Amino acid sequence: MCVKVACVGGGPAGLYLSILLKRQDPAHDVTVYERDPEGSTYGWGVTYWRGLLDRLRELDPGSARAVEEHSVRWRDGVAHVGGLATRHHGDEGFGIGRHRLLAILAARARELGVRLEFEHPVTGANPPAADLVVAADGAGSALRTHHADHFGTEITGGRDHYVWLGTTKVFDAFTFAFVETDHGWIWAYGYGFGPEGSTCVVECAPGTWTGLGLDRADEAEGLGLLEKLFADVLDGHPLSARSSGRASAAWPVFRTLTNRTWSRDNLVLLGDAAHTTHYSIGAGTTLALEDAMALATALRERDTLPDALAHYERERRAALLPVQSAARLSAQWYENLPRYIHLPPEQMFALLGQRHSPLLPHLPPRLYYRIDRAAGRLETLRRVKRRLGPVIARTVQARRLAAGDGRARSGRPDAVPAHRG
Template identity: 40%
Template sequence: MGAGGAMDVRHVVIVGAGPAGLFAARMVRLLLPAAAVEVFERAGPDEVSGFGVTLSARTLGGIAEADPDTHRRIAAASLPLSGIEIALPSATLRYDGFEVASISRSTLLAILREQAEAVGARVRYRAAVPPGAVPAADVAVFADGAASAHRGARAAGFGTTARAGAARFVWLGTPADLGGRTSFAFVRTPHGPMAAHCYPHADAGGTVVVETDEATWRAAGLAGAETVGATGGATVGATVGEAALVRLGDVFADHLGGAGLVGARSRWGRFTVVANRSWSAGNAVLLGDAAHTAHFTVGSGTKLALEDAMALATALAAHPDRAEAFRAYEEARRGPVTRTQRLAAPSMRWWESYGRRLHLPPEEFGLHFLTRTPAMTYVALRRRCPERLAEAAVLFGGRADRHAAEAPFEHGSIRLPHRVVSEAVPRLVEVPCPEDPDWSELDPPLPKVEDGCAVLVRAQEGREWERWHETVRYAGAVRAGTGRPVAVRVPADWRDGPGLDADGDSWQARVHLALLSGRIDLVAAR
C-alpha cells in the first residue's frame, strides 16, 4: 500500500496518445509521483487525425480544478465561440447564448504531451503494442479509441457491444474564415440533402464535418471501397480524394466563401455507439472512446475522455487494491457517461433524418434542431435566446404571449379553433410509443391513416410525464413518415401548476415547445 492508502502502483502502461491517454499520464504522475508511466502510440506525433475539438465552460472548469497549469495552457490556445448559426436554403438564423471554446486537435495533443512529459511520463511514438498482449505493468490503460484493437482482442472480458448508425460523415478542414461562432449549413443537392457542422479554432482555418444519408452519399458518387472496422462491423469508407473534396467544397461554397476543403487521411464513416459491460479486466482498464462513445453532435468525445482520465487517476490514488480502484473509477463515471449517451442518441437520430425537415419554416426548423435532445428545455431557450423563441411563437400563432395550444389549426379537411382536442375529435388513430424505441431504425412502423384523421401517439397509461421526451420524438417521426397531423396525450390538468415563467419546464412549457418545434400538431387531453 502506498502513502495515504493509495495503491502501490510502480508501473503504468497507457496504449494510445490521444487526449485520454496523455491526460491520464499526467494525472497519474501528479497523484502518484512514484509510479513510472509510459504511453505507447503506434502513429507518429505528426500523424494527427481530426482537425478541431470544442470544450464547454463546465469541462474547462473541471480541468482547472484538477490541473490549473494544463487548464491555463488549453484556455490560452483556445478560441471562444459565441452563438450558433443555422444556414438553410431559404434563411440564416443566429441563436445566441451557446458558448464553447474551440482548439485544434494538434495543438491540444501537443499541450497534453508536453504537460505529461513535464511531470516525468514517457511518451513513445511509432511504438505499437500488439493487440492481445497484456503489458507487464501494474495497470494497463487501453485508450486507443472507439475501434480499440486491444479491447477487441478481449471483447468477451469487457462485454463489448457496438452499433453503427445510419448516416455517413467525414471530418475535414478548411482555410475559410468561419467567424466567431459554430455554424450548421444545410444544403439541398441534386442527389439529396447534405449538411456541414463548421467551427473555427485559434489556428488558421477551422473544422468542417459533413454528414449525409446513405442514399445521398451513394448517389453523389462519394462512396468508395469500404473496409470493416474493429467495432461491431461498422464500415469505414476509402480516404476522401481531391475530386471528392472539390465536389464537397462546391456544395458548401456559399458557406465557406469559396475557400474549399482539405483532408488529412479523412475517411467516410458511420458513427458507432460503443458500450462495455465492464470497463476493466485483470490489470487492464478502458479509457475514453475505448470504453464508450456518444455521437459527436453533442460535443462529448474529448470531454468524456478528459473526465475519464481525471477519475481514473483519482481512483488509483485513493484505493489500495487495483480491483477496488477500477470499481471506484467505473462507478464515478458510469452515471455521467450514461446520461451523455442518452442525450446523444436522439441527436444522432436527428442527424440521420434531418432531410425530412428541410421543408419546415426556418424558425420551426431551428427550434427542432436546438431541442433534438431533452437537455434543451423551454426555460433554457428563453434564457439563451428569448428573441428567437418569441419570433417563433409569433410566426406560429400570431402572438408571443399566447400559448401555442391556443393557435388555430388547419390540415386538409380538419379545421380547429385551437390545438387541444378530446381523444375522439378529430378522429384519432392510436399508436403506442414503444417502451424502448429502436432508434437505430430510420423509420418506425407507421399506421395507415385516412384523410381527415390524425394520429394519437400515447405513452403507457400514467407515464406521460416520465416518457414525454421519448413520446414526442417518436410522434415527430410518425408525423414525418405519415404526413398526417399528430397528437400526444396529456393529463386533463396539464394547464394547472406553474406556467411558462416557472424555473423548470412545466406541462404548459413542454407542450408549448413541442408545438413550436413542429414535433406535434395537437394535444389530446382526457
Template identity: 45%
Template sequence: MKIACVGGGPAGLYFAISAKMRDAGHDITVFERDPRGATYGWGVVYWDDLLDVLFRNDRESAQRIRAESALWQEQETRLRGTDSAYLGGYGYSINRAPLLEILADRAIGLGVDVQYERPVEDAAELSDADLVVVADGANSRIRQQHAEQFGTTVSQGSNPYIWLGTPKVFDKFTFAFEETPAGWIWFHAYPSSEGVSTCIVECTERTWRALGFEEADNAETVRRLEKIFEQPLEGQPLISESRGRPARWLRFTQVYNQTWRHDGMVLVGDAAHTTHFTIGSGTRLAMIDAIMLAQKLYEHGEVDAALKEFDEQGHEALRPVQASARTSMSWFEHADDYLNRNAVDFCYAMAARHGLQPPWQYQRHRLHQIPLMRKAARATNTGRRWLLALRRGETR
C-alpha cells in the same frame, strides 16, 4: 505502481498527468503507435464545465489549453444559404494537434515516459505492469482481443460523414443545410485555430450514394463539396489532408462495454465508450475518465478496488450522456423529415431533439431571432464568461 498506458490521445496522456500529480512515485509509460505530431483530424469542442474541471485538476495544462482555444458565440442554422435562425450560448474549440502537444509536454515534464512509434498489439507485451490503461480509441485492438470479457458491443450509425477543415473562419457554431437534386447534405462548422475552421459534412446514405461519393476519389469529393457549399463557405476551399493523411468518409462507431475492467486492464475514453459528435462530448468524457481513474487509484492504493469503483461510478454517470448521444445521432439520420420547415422552426426542432420542451421555450426561441435580443444575450454571456474565468483564476 508500474502503469502502462496504451494510446497517446487525450485519455491516455491526461490520465498519466493526473496520476503523476497525485503520486509522483508511479512509474508510468505511455505507448503511442504514431509519430509525435501525427494527429489526424481537426478541432474538438468543449464548454466551461470542462474548463472548470481542468483548472481544478491541473492548472498548468488547463491554462495552455485555454490559451490555444478559439471562442465561438451562438449557433446559426442556415437552410439553402439564405434562411437563417439562431440559438444562444457559446463554447470553445481547439485543434487536436496543439491539444496533444500540450498534454505530451506536461506529461513528460512530470516524469512520464512517452514512447512514440511504439505500437502495442497485445496486453501480454506489458505483463510486468501492475495496471494497463487501454486508451487506444474506438477501434482498440486490445479491447477487441478481450471483447467477450469486456462485453463489447460495436455498431455503426447509418449517415456517412467526413471530417474536413477550411480557411473560412466561422465565429459561430454553424450548421449549413443545402438541398441538392439527390437530397439534403449539411455541415457542422466551428473555428478550431487561428485562420482555420473544422467542417464536418454529413448526409444520409441514400443522398451520399446518389451524389456519387461512393465512387469519387478524395480530390473529386472535395471539389463536389466545395461546389455544394460554395455559398456558406463564401467561396473558400475545403482542406482534406491533416498531417499528411487525406480525410475519408466514415460511419460513426458506437462502442459500449458492459464492464471497463478485466485482468489488470481498464478501458478509458473511446476505447470504453463513444458518444456521437453532434453532442461534442468525446474529448470531455475522455479527460474526465482520466481524472476519475487517477483519483480512484489515489484513494484506494490498490488496483482491484480502484477499478471496481471507477467502473461502477463511470457507467452510472455515462448512461444519460450515451442516451442523449444516441438520440442526437438518430435525429440527424432522419433530419430530412424536418427540412420542409422554415429555418426558425427547423432550428427549434434540432435544439429540442433530446426531449420535450415547455411550451414557452418556443416563444423564447422566436424572441432570440430578434437582433437586439441576441445582442443582449451575447452581452450576458460575456459577463458570465468573465466571472467564470475569474473564479477559475485564468490569466490572459
C-alpha cells in the same frame, strides 16, 4: 496504489491520466506508449464547454491555462437552410486544434516526469509489464480486441455517412449548413479551432451519398463537389480531407461502441476504447478527459486495484447514461431531417437545439415547438418571480408597516400590525 502504470495510446485520455497520476504522486512510474510519431494525429479541432475547462483548472491549472490560451470561443450558433439563415445566442463553447491540445498535454506530462514512447505500437500479444495497463488506444483498441470475449464489445452502426474535413475558413460561430440536392439533403457542421481554420463535418443519408456519386468519387472529385455545394458558407475557402498522413475510411457510418465490462485483471479501458458517442453532440474529448479524472481519483481513494477499477466503471457508466441518450437522439434527429427541414428556419433551428429531447420524435414538430415556446416563457416567468419575489415582499411589508405606524400615530382605531403571524 499503482507504482508502475502503462498508458497505451497518446491521445487526450492517456496523456491527461498520466498528468493526473504524477501530480497525485510523483513517485509513480508512468509511461505513455503511442504507435504514431510525435506530432502526427488525425482530425482537426475538438470542442469543449466551460464546465470542462473549470474541472481542468481545478486539477492542473498549468495545462488548463495553456489549453484556454490556444482555444477559440463562440457563443452564437448559425443555421443556413438553403438561402435562409438564422442566428441564436447560446452557451459559451470552445474549440482547439487537436495537434495543439496533444502538444500541450505531452509537454506537461514530460515536465512532470512521464516517459513518452512514440512510434511504439502495443498489441494484445505484447502488453507492457506494469501494475496497471490502461487501454486508451481508441475505438479500435488492440488491447481490448485481444480480449474481446471478456469485454463483451458491441458495435452498432448508424445509418448516415459522414466525412471529417478541415477548411481554412474560420467560422465565427458554431455553423450548421443544410443544402438540398436532387438526391436529398446534405449538411455540414463547422466550428473554428484556431486562426488557421475550422473543422467541417459533412453528413448525408445513404441515398444522397450514392445519388451524388460520393461513393464513387476520388478524393479530389469529392472535395470539389462539396466545395460547390457549401460555397455560400465556405466563402471560397477550400476543404481538406486529412490533417495527417494516416489514411482513413472514406465516408463511414458512425459506430457506437459499448462494452459489457471495462476491466480485466490489471487492464482497464479508457475513453473511446470503452465507449463512443455520436460526434453530433461534440462530447468525445470531454468524455475521454472525464474518464481520466475519474480513474485517477479512484486509484487515489480506493485501497485495492480491483476496488478502484470497479468504482471507476460504476461512476463513469452512471455519468454516461444521459450523454449516451442525448447522442442517440441527436443522431436520430439528423437521420429524420426531412421531418424538420421544411419548418421556418427559426423553428427548425429551435428544434435542432432540442434534438436531445425524448419527446420530440413523438410529437408533430410544430406542436412541439409551440409547447416548448410556451414552457420557455413560463420558465422565464418563474425565474423573474424567484428573483423579484423577495424584493416585492420586502417592499409590500415596508409599505404596510409604514401605513400601520401612520394609523397608530393618528389614533385611528383600524390601525393593525402589517403581519399577523
